[in-house]
Amino acid sequence: MRRPKWLIIAKNEYLLKTSGFRRYRRIFPFLASAAVMAYVLFVAPAMFSLASDLTKTFLLSDAALAFMQVMLFVIFISILTIPIMQTLQDTNIAPLETILSAPVEPKDMLLGKYLGSLPLYAIVVSVIAGTFLALFIPFGMTMDQVLLAVLVFILIVMSALWIGVLIAAILKAWLGKSVRGREARQALAMLISLPLFAVIYSAMNGDMLDALQGHGNTISGPFLMLPSSWGADVILRFLRHPGDVGFDLFSMVLGIFGLLAFLFGSIFVGIKLSGRAYDLEPVSFSSAKAKPEGVFYKYVRLLSARGSLATVVVTVTKDYGRRLENISRIIYILGLVSMMELFMLSSLPQGNHVSIALLTITWMMAFLCVFVVGEVTARGKDNLFIYRKAPGGESRLIGARIIQGCIVVQPVAAISALIVLIPSKFPLVDTIVLTIAIVAIATAYVIMSIGLFLLSPAFSEKPIEMIGNAISILVISFFLYVVCMVVFGETWGILALLLLSLGIGSILLMVGSRKIKSIE
């Protein structure tokens, strides 16, 4: 008997997802189940038993519905977004040709991808459901109510994952039809998480709770349309009427059947749309053309003292700027800073506001530096060897990367600082001084990052060195900030932070330059 193709693809997907620990694949389901059971039965109840009075009061209040809606919405959006991000980041579509040359239908591909991802998401849903149930069971919920609540969680996660897999497949196929689209895919993978952060920040600050409760109500209407809200409504009904599964039976049945209808409806629509995904036929062959150098590159040449160094700087800047993923990282950083200001920082007291803002911006700049100057070796050893072959090439590469890093990072640092400082209504002089200080610290991080990446080169996009260097820079920048602020206070602390980061950066740059000149 022939096995269904979706089952074969699902098994393959599971093997791919678990290949990181393939030796333990056989015992993994048992280990995972045991760990989840231990968490659900012992850890989570122990955690929440301490605060049960507090939670009881809250869960019986009017705010609980909004809270539940927000939590389930965050879960819904997160599980929907993750497969999209993962799929868009994966640029390798070549295995698709092997599969499409076999007798496989697009709907088999879609179902297989979905079902293959489910086991790992089952762990996530168990932990989430277990956490909530540990909160709910002390309220006296009966076993049938508990099981129905678990069903609600399962339906929400399954719906979100299906929609995520479907959107990812269609987006990938659609963007894969043109050269520019393929490039945009990676850029989109990063930016797609921004709305998710907006939701999470908004929820953390309580703005969303206010809105849901009707204070300045602008988003409760659309929220009620979402399946996560129907599930929240069912669970809250159980909490308020523990032991009485039949209370307002119609609404409860309507909620659960609504979720079931949403899941099967979206699967039906998805299967109908699956032909649009997994299509290798290109639509556009037009490639992007290099435009003549404009004012910006003339300015870059001017900054680089003309000559051959200027040509190297302009070349690396062009190579950087013409990749949409790089531009998306800058937008991502500015987006994060704006959201933090909008949702979180603005509600803090004035003094704390500036301190935390400075910390977060300098941290963000360190994060940006990793992506901007991490490129110093990220395009592979071949790229580096082009410079090594030329006389004095490595020095010119390092110089060019420092200038290019500054050209990219300094304006972003200035804009980020102004996003935070202007709304805080600081005196103009203080705003200018703090902005200059942040730009200077960001410059020091450029030097520090280049030094670190020369010392521990990352020759591809996702090697362990890239992650290691990123963590190192973030940790160094965090501790430098804390030490400087504690030891020198806020005013002199910034100057100390600048000098210290510049000092450490210079040492790393010197040692790194030696390393890269001798690497074989």
Place this chain on the structure above:
Amino acid sequence: MTSNAPIITVNGISKKFGKRNEITALNNVSFSVNHGEVFGLLGPNGSGKTTLIRILNCIFKPTSGTAIVNGHDLKEKDYVKRSTGLLAENPGLYERLSPREYLEFVGALYDVDKSILSERVDRLLIMFGLSSRGNDLIEGFSKGMKQKVLIAAALIHDPPIIFLDEPTSALDPRASIVVKDLIKDLSTKANKTVFVSSHFLSLLEDVCDRLVIINQGRIVSIGTVKEIIEKTGTIDLEQAFIELTGGKESKDLLAWRDQVEAT
């Protein structure tokens, strides 16, 4: 053993790409491939070779025209797909799988019976010298070893027709000889039809019973190597290829140095 019965018949296939069909990849291509034949496909970059192979494997649909593959029209996708094995030009592997897992996966996609799949995988791994690495992840393999896994995957369901798009492009000379011998054996001993696309003229000269040369989506010549050379009045396949596809123009390749000489 070659017979005169065609196993692939291509009738006036054209393929256009773009929103307004502005790019013609194939233009009214017709030919046939006989059962058991090793058939070569030769053409410059961008001439439409890969597009043709994708059409004959039902990955792309032709804009017009049709083809019969192993007695099935291209519209009978599943039958055509079961009749063919494909080594793609830019093949993709699931690198986080082992060769054994990958071959079992591809075999299952083609409905190879579970009772024989495992043994077949073992035999293919032995044949390609991969049995000792059968459980290692593919990500650690060299290009040549990956190519061997992909060729094994094209053979896993034992199809009557095998398409090999640039089969030796990533291989060292020794591995290339193995592939060359394999192509010959598939045709002579296993009675398979092998459709090979390659830039390596020596490979095509050695293994092909006949070949077709395409340029800018059109067939410019078809026949045995000897016939093509005779038709073009040249002395070898390389010259015949250049004669048929252009590129005869003799440029002064050192003209760029005039400025240097002047100074």
